[in-house]
Amino acid sequence: MIFSEAELNEKFCIKGGNPLKGEVKIGGAKNSVLKLMAAAILVPGPVKIYNVPELTDVCIMLEVIRQMGIKTEYNKEEKSVVIDATEITDITAKYEFVSKMRASFIVLGALVSRCKEAVVALPGGCAIGERRVDFHIKGLEALGAKMKIENGYVHAKATKLVGNDVYLDIPSVGATENIMLAAVLAEGSTHIQNAAQEPEIVDLANFLNSIGADVVGAGTSEITINGVKLEQLHPVEYTTIPDRIEAGTFMSMIVGTRGKAIIRDIFPAHLAFFTNKLIKMGANIKLVDPTSIEVSCKNRLNSINFVTLPYPGFPTDLQSMAMALLVTSNGVGIITESLYENRFMQVPELRRMGADIHQDRNHAIIKGVKKLSGATLSASDLRAGASLVVAALMAEGNSEVKNLYHIDRGYENFENKIQLLGGKIERIQEISPAILTEDTRNESYL
Numbered sequence: 001m002i003f004s005e006a007e008l009n010e011k012f013c014i015k016g017g018n019p020l021k022g023e024v025k026i027g028g029a030k031n032s033v034l035k036l037m038a039a040a041i042l043v044p045g046p047v048k049i050y051n052v053p054e055l056t057d058v059c060i061m062l063e064v065i066r067q068m069g070i071k072t073e074y075n076k077e078e079k080s081v082v083i084d085a086t087e088i089t090d091i092t093a094k095y096e097f098v099s100k101m102r103a104s105f106i107v108l109g110a111l112v113s114r115c116k117e118a119v120v121a122l123p124g125g126c127a128i129g130e131r132r133v134d135f136h137i138k139g140l141e142a143l144g145a146k147m148k149i150e151n152g153y154v155h156a157k158a159t160k161l162v163g164n165d166v167y168l169d170i171p172s173v174g175a176t177e178n179i180m181l182a183a184v185l186a187e188g189s190t191h192i193q194n195a196a197q198e199p200e201i202v203d204l205a206n207f208l209n210s211i212g213a214d215v216v217g218a219g220t221s222e223i224t225i226n227g228v229k230l231e232q233l234h235p236v237e238y239t240t241i242p243d244r245i246e247a248g249t250f251m252s253m254i255v256g257t258r259g260k261a262i263i264r265d266i267f268p269a270h271l272a273f274f275t276n277k278l279i280k281m282g283a284n285i286k287l288v289d290p291t292s293i294e295v296s297c298k299n300r301l302n303s304i305n306f307v308t309l310p311y312p313g314f315p316t317d318l319q320s321m322a323m324a325l326l327v328t329s330n331g332v333g334i335i336t337e338s339l340y341e342n343r344f345m346q347v348p349e350l351r352r353m354g355a356d357i358h359q360d361r362n363h364a365i366i367k368g369v370k371k372l373s374g375a376t377l378s379a380s381d382l383r384a385g386a387s388l389v390v391a392a393l394m395a396e397g398n399s400e401v402k403n404l405y406h407i408d409r410g411y412e413n414f415e416n417k418i419q420l421l422g423g424k425i426e427r428i429q430e431i432s433p434a435i436l437t438e439d440t441r442n443e444s445y446l
């Protein structure tokens with residue numbers, strides 16, 4: 001009997017209390033590589049991207065691009081992907097993909113730029129918040145695209161795109177990226193004001209410049225894209241930046257288990273704010289070389305307060321990891337989540353491990369307890385799920401973390417990397433009792 005993926009629910013079995021030691025290598029940034037893949041649609045020729053992590057989200061993006069008739073090739077050993085958009089036969093991104101991975105909405109800007117037309121499913125909300133795309137749509141309209149929403153799809157059409165000033169109400173990462181992509185082949189210059197400043201935006205700008213585009217100011221709040229002609233774009237080989245959120249997750253695990261380990265293949269400056277907060281909590285963090293840090297912690301952590309903010313502020317994607325650390329810290333810590341309406345999904349699960357957390361809308365007050373105890377836990381989304389793994393490694397006794405498909409979206413070889421650091425973690429395939437008929441029940445015991 002072969003079970004489908006949905007029927008086989010995987011879980012982590014974790015034995016906590018083991019200090020993590022050794023070395024871990026960080027992969028390419030999920031939130032960058034997905035955008036670089038979309039940007040490759042602009043180039044009528046093969047683009048090779050290195051440092052591509054093997055993640056569910058990367059597979060979905062590859063599928064979205066393939067559906068457009070674009071040739072793609074993923075090389076597992078090399079961790080590279082080739083995208084050859086010499087020909088584009090379809091300008092649609094279907095709901096079945098966009099609903100699984102919102103980041104695929106980014107193909108909108110690239111398609112409008114290259115083909116002057118796109119039909120992309122509207123992503124809708126997700127577990128962590130409403131996550132509207134109104135700034136993306138207004139931005140493309142400002143460049144002259146006619147935008148229409150029909151049957152759950154955004155239809156964008158333009159005879160030509162013309163550069164313009166676009167002011168974002170908030171520095172949205174996705175909107176900045178979509179507008180950058182749309183502006184690459186527009187006539188004249190586009191100025192994005194109050195642009196997002198994340199390292200992933202800088203990576204996208206560097207990639208675009210490497211294919212022949214003209215982008216200035218990425219990493220500041222004002223980005224200028226001087227439009228170029230399609231003939232000026234050319235194939236390139238490009239390496240994705242390291243994943244700062246994966247690095248921050250490992251930093252949390254090492255600190256939380258009072259371990260000592262080196263984290264390699266990162267850009268430490270991208271983690272400056274988070275590093276500073278961990279040091280305030282009592283962690284030791286040393287630069288080993290320009291791309292490696294040593295993280296250690298001997299004592300119980302001190303509590304801290306923080307507010308999540310767009311880069312260079314405290315990253316919302318590491319808020320849940322910091323909460324996992326605060327639950328056993330000495331004192332009371334307050335977290336304010338300012339980016340998403342519903343990003344405290346880990347709270348009820350952490351409470352089941354013994355955490356003392358009071359939540360009031362987007363504020364969480366965490367009173368440190370001496371220890372957490374292992375429990376059966378459920379991942380509600382990617383980062384909440386990862387924080388439960390951090391907490392389970394810190395806890396006394398055994399835990400189970402279910403719904404691993406959320407975690408697999410953003411962490412490559414997660415359990416293998418933790419095992420290499422000495423963490424006791426196993427991936428187990430659990431067959432849901434609901435699907436066990438008399439026959440399959442017998443088979444499953446064989």
Ligand code: EPU
Nearest residue numbers: 031103130131132133134135136172173174175339340382
């Ligand atoms: N927003 C709007 N309208 C828009 C766009 C955004 O109201 O048109 C709001 C959102 O609802 C949200 C806030 O602005 O409340 C910030 O959203 P942003 O557009 O900056 O986020 P994103 O581009 O959708 C990316 C990352 C997220 C990360 C955020 C913030 C990718 C694929 N996703 O999302 O990563 O949290 O930036 O840094 O790049 C994750 O990796 O777990 C993750 C959720």
